[in-house]
Amino acid sequence: MSARGLTIGQLAQSAGANLETVRYYERIGLMPAPPRTHGGHRSYAPEHVQRLRFIRRSRELGFGLDAIRRLIALSEPGVQACCEVRDMARDHVASIDARIADLHRLRGVLRQAAADCRDGGTVRCPVIEVLGGGSEPRRLGQRS
Numbered sequence: 797m798s799a800r801g802l803t804i805g806q807l808a809q810s811a812g813a814n815l816e817t818v819r820y821y822e823r824i825g826l827m828p829a830p831p832r833t834h835g836g837h838r839s840y841a842p843e844h845v846q847r848l849r850f851i852r853r854s855r856e857l858g859f860g861l862d863a864i865r866r867l868i869a870l871s872e873p874g875v876q877a878c879c880e881v882r883d884m885a886r887d888h889v890a891s892i893d894a895r896i897a898d899l900h901r902l903r904g905v906l907r908q909a910a911a912d913c914r915d916g917g918t919v920r921c922p923v924i925e926v927l928g929g930g931s932e933p934r935r936l937g938q939r940s
Contacts, residue, residue, distance in 0.1 A: 801830070801839035811848035818848065826851055826865060859888065 808815045821827040827847060830838045847868070854864045863884060870877040909926045 801841055802845070804838050804840065807840040807844055807848060810845050811852055813848055813852055821848070821851060824861065826861065826868070857888075858892065863888070 802810065804818055805815060807813075808818050818827065822829060827844065830840045830844060833839050850868070850871075851864055854867060859867065867881065867884065869875070870881050905926055906923065909923045913921065913923060
């Protein structure tokens with residue numbers, strides 16, 4: 797870090813983020829605007845790196861931008877909101893569990909459709925049928 801702080805490129809690199817992502821987070825208010833040098837360049841502090849890492853990790857864990865905004869507010873000094881953060885985490889886990897269940901169902905449907913492709917007796921591709929909303933692939937001799 798130079799005497800004037802980190803450049804936007806250094807910030808992005810140190811947090812493992814894309815430069816445009818940093819700019820986007822600034823535009824939508826997730827990242828605080830950094831002070832500017834006399835030359836007009838952004839000058840980031842270690843707190844910016846910490847905030848960007850927090851946002852990036854929250855995104856990796858599947859939190860949406862509104863939830864991250866709330867988590868940031870709840871993490872401010874003097875805010876006693878552990879119960880609210882816990883409830884947000886529990887809600888997020890429930891959402892993840894629902895997606896996992898959906899993925900298991902999807903895997904079963906696709907496995908069956910792929911297995912049906914092997915028999916050679918289908919008029920149309922079972923995978924295409926399933927993706928098109930059909931519940932069962934048509935077999936030779938079957939009328940629609």
